[in-house]
Amino acid sequence: MKIDGIPYRTIWLADDASVAIIDQTRLPHEFVIAHMTSVAEAVYAIKTMQVRGAPLIGAMAAYGVALAIRADASDAALDAAIAVLAASRPTAINLAWALKVMDGVLRPLPPDQRADAAFARAAQLCDEDASTNRRIGEQGVAIIREHAPRKVGGVINILTHCNAGWLATVDWGTALAPIYIAHDEGLPVHVWVDETRPRNQGAALTAYELGAHGVPHTVIADNAGGHLMQHGQVDLCIVGADRVAANGDAANKIGTYLKALAAYDNGVPFFVAAPHSTIDWQLNDGGAIPIEERDAREVTHITGRTETGAIATVQVTAPGSAAANPAFDVTPARLISGLITERGVCSASANALTALFPGSTPPQ
Amino acid sequence: MKIDGIPYRTIWLADDASVAIIDQTRLPHEFVIAHMTSVAEAVYAIKTMQVRGAPLIGAMAAYGVALAIRADASDAALDAAIAVLAASRPTAINLAWALKVMDGVLRPLPPDQRADAAFARAAQLCDEDASTNRRIGEQGVAIIREHAPRKVGGVINILTHCNAGWLATVDWGTALAPIYIAHDEGLPVHVWVDETRPRNQGAALTAYELGAHGVPHTVIADNAGGHLMQHGQVDLCIVGADRVAANGDAANKIGTYLKALAAYDNGVPFFVAAPHSTIDWQLNDGGAIPIEERDAREVTHITGRTETGAIATVQVTAPGSAAANPAFDVTPARLISGLITERGVCSASANALTALFPGSTPPQ
Numbered sequence: 001m002k003i004d005g006i007p008y009r010t011i012w013l014a015d016d017a018s019v020a021i022i023d024q025t026r027l028p029h030e031f032v033i034a035h036m037t038s039v040a041e042a043v044y045a046i047k048t049m050q051v052r053g054a055p056l057i058g059a060m061a062a063y064g065v066a067l068a069i070r071a072d073a074s075d076a077a078l079d080a081a082i083a084v085l086a087a088s089r090p091t092a093i094n095l096a097w098a099l100k101v102m103d104g105v106l107r108p109l110p111p112d113q114r115a116d117a118a119f120a121r122a123a124q125l126c127d128e129d130a131s132t133n134r135r136i137g138e139q140g141v142a143i144i145r146e147h148a149p150r151k152v153g154g155v156i157n158i159l160t161h162c163n164a165g166w167l168a169t170v171d172w173g174t175a176l177a178p179i180y181i182a183h184d185e186g187l188p189v190h191v192w193v194d195e196t197r198p199r200n201q202g203a204a205l206t207a208y209e210l211g212a213h214g215v216p217h218t219v220i221a222d223n224a225g226g227h228l229m230q231h232g233q234v235d236l237c238i239v240g241a242d243r244v245a246a247n248g249d250a251a252n253k254i255g256t257y258l259k260a261l262a263a264y265d266n267g268v269p270f271f272v273a274a275p276h277s278t279i280d281w282q283l284n285d286g287g288a289i290p291i292e293e294r295d296a297r298e299v300t301h302i303t304g305r306t307e308t309g310a311i312a313t314v315q316v317t318a319p320g321s322a323a324a325n326p327a328f329d330v331t332p333a334r335l336i337s338g339l340i341t342e343r344g345v346c347s348a349s350a351n352a353l354t355a356l357f358p359g360s361t362p363p364q
Numbered sequence: 365m366k367i368d369g370i371p372y373r374t375i376w377l378a379d380d381a382s383v384a385i386i387d388q389t390r391l392p393h394e395f396v397i398a399h400m401t402s403v404a405e406a407v408y409a410i411k412t413m414q415v416r417g418a419p420l421i422g423a424m425a426a427y428g429v430a431l432a433i434r435a436d437a438s439d440a441a442l443d444a445a446i447a448v449l450a451a452s453r454p455t456a457i458n459l460a461w462a463l464k465v466m467d468g469v470l471r472p473l474p475p476d477q478r479a480d481a482a483f484a485r486a487a488q489l490c491d492e493d494a495s496t497n498r499r500i501g502e503q504g505v506a507i508i509r510e511h512a513p514r515k516v517g518g519v520i521n522i523l524t525h526c527n528a529g530w531l532a533t534v535d536w537g538t539a540l541a542p543i544y545i546a547h548d549e550g551l552p553v554h555v556w557v558d559e560t561r562p563r564n565q566g567a568a569l570t571a572y573e574l575g576a577h578g579v580p581h582t583v584i585a586d587n588a589g590g591h592l593m594q595h596g597q598v599d600l601c602i603v604g605a606d607r608v609a610a611n612g613d614a615a616n617k618i619g620t621y622l623k624a625l626a627a628y629d630n631g632v633p634f635f636v637a638a639p640h641s642t643i644d645w646q647l648n649d650g651g652a653i654p655i656e657e658r659d660a661r662e663v664t665h666i667t668g669r670t671e672t673g674a675i676a677t678v679q680v681t682a683p684g685s686a687a688a689n690p691a692f693d694v695t696p697a698r699l700i701s702g703l704i705t706e707r708g709v710c711s712a713s714a715n716a717l718t719a720l721f722p723g724s725t726p727p728q
Binding site: 027028029192193195196197198200203204205207208210211217218219220221222223224225226227228230253254255257258259261262265291299300301302303304305306307312313314315316317318319320321322323324325326328329330 | 560665
């Protein structure tokens with residue numbers, strides 16, 4: 001998608017054969033491109049959330065393997081790279097999936113052919129992600145379109161949580177892909193953007209990318225969505241997912257569950273948009289999805305821009321008070337109106353998922 | 365309650381006959397006492413939330429009338445003071461209630477007797493609030509005590525939203541009063557403190573006052589409570605209220621509804637603690653409670669303390685993005701396990717409220 005009229009992806013191979021990313025820890029106040037030249041830098045980028053979002057983490061991991069193999073193409077180096085990348089974030093299944101893809105391609109090859117193959121496969125994985133997300137958008141826009149006839153003269157209000165836009169993927173996004181297509185088609189969409197504490201991915205990233213593309217939106221505190229739904233100000237919710245269990249339970253950014261409860265209580269459709277690589281066929285339900293506990297400092301301190309334009313970090317909690325920071329929660333399938341995948345929209349159930357993805361084997 | 369071992373109330377008549385308050389916009393990083401000498405200053409204190417919390421707003425309004433009457437004891441001045449104070453915050457019913465009390469006392473008196481009577485009634489209203497809240501605590505501690513036998517060797521985890529502690533009242537608090545008494549009795553309580561965006565009253569005020577009193581607590585993002593409830597880490601929820609309708613629907617800080625939904629979904633008891641002055645017998649249900657829309661800047665900007673100790677305000681949203689800021693939501697009575705009042709605990713229903721408060725006439 002575009003920033004100031006220039007088309008970007010979130011990750012690409014730069015001219016100097018380093019891997020370039022948009023440093024998302026600097027958004028929305030600074031647009032900075034960072035360059036990765038080693039697997040250690042790739043791990044650092046994932047851990048510090050310079051790149052984040054399940055699909056983009058997968059893409060970064062694939063390039064991380066490529067960077068490792070370029071330095072040392074041995075089996076031992078491949079094993080080490082996969083191990084350190086796999087441990088960089090625990091919740092997103094795309095990370096493990098991308099590493100599995102890379103391992104499958106590289107291990108059978110003689111070491112001297114591995115580097116070229118690794119960069120080629122990583123680039124292909126990025127292209128596939130952009131293409132998959134575009135298809136998610138095409139599937140999901142039909143849901144938005146259904147609301148248009150009831151909204152003559154008004155806007156279609158869509159609530160989203162966290163950032164599942166193009167910045168969370170290689171391009172297009174998952175939850176936001178249908179919204180971009182709807183907007184480009186001329187449907188009068190307006191997005192309620194949950195700020196998404198503690199890291200404010202909504203206020204910082206979703207608001208930034210929607211604004212850059214010209215999509216009308218309003219940032220709200222995470223607390224506000226229930227009230228808006230009670231008052232008919234939300235027509236539907238679309239969120240992304242970090243992992244979807246075989247029964248349709250979906251792990252996503254902490255607080256997603258609360259919005260799903262409110263949507264259910266108010267009869268507002270609640271959709272989860274995710275590519276097939278997000279589905280963990282090994283898990284019967286969401287109870288076994290590991291939930292990352294992140295640094296308490298993400299709760300106690302907030303970074304933003306002062307009036308003078310400087311970037312500053314302030315403590316907002318009472319001095320001495322402890323904080324806890326679970327990063328994800330699991331929304332039970334019973335609260336989900338449907339899953340928007342690149343292959344179609346289906347109900348959040350084992351039967352529907354199996355029907356859409358026959359075989360239900362672990363994705364390769 | 366105490367700060368650094370010194371007992372305080374949130375509002376008191378100072379030696380120079382000004383009305384002293386703890387400036388809550390400066391907490392938790394600075395402890396500053398402000399002095400009000402006019403009704404305009406009282407209105408400013410309420411509007412800018414130097415004082416906040418429904419009971420404390422009522423107390424400030426009562427003293428605001430006294431300050432006005434000291435300057436001009438005419439009926440016209442009384443009318444003007446009541447009008448400007450009534451308009452200072454729309455949601456808390458205690459404000460209207462306190463003004464009605466003051467009007468009832470002052471209007472029958474000859475002007476030259478009004479100032480003394482006004483200060484006396486305001487002081488009495490403060491004493492009554494402290495005493496009422498102490499009784500709410502005594503009623504509510506029984507609910508906490510019920511959890512103790514199941515928690516041998518463990519802690520009783522109580523989640524609260526916003527600040528309904530002593531800082532929200534004249535003393536003791538509403539939702540936190542039972543917790544202070546439980547803690548003082550030696551019950552092993554631990555409080556999950558919702559940070560309560562956008563104004564962070566939980567992170568700043570609830571955490572501050574619990575810490576000052578020595579009550580174990582942990583600050584969490586507002587998004588986290590549902591996840592904690594799903595995992596059995598919350599034994600009960602206690603929140604305050606800004607207005608309770610005759611059927612038990614309760615308006616409280618934005619986001620309360622989401623926690624009530626999660627509590628209901630997970631079988632966690634959810635209690636609303638409020639004095640009788642919070643009950644609006646004129647409203648059959650919560651649908652008619654006016655919900656204040658506050659400045660968008662409360663969402664887009666956050667104030668805190670930098671590493672050097674300076675107080676700074678930073679913008680956290682993407683530049684140019686709009687924000688909306690509804691300040692309260694209404695939790696339907698069906699999601700509330702019970703109301704903790706100074707007269708007893710009752711179910712959130714018209715019948716139970718009428719039984720506890722026979723007559724159900726507007727409070728005087």
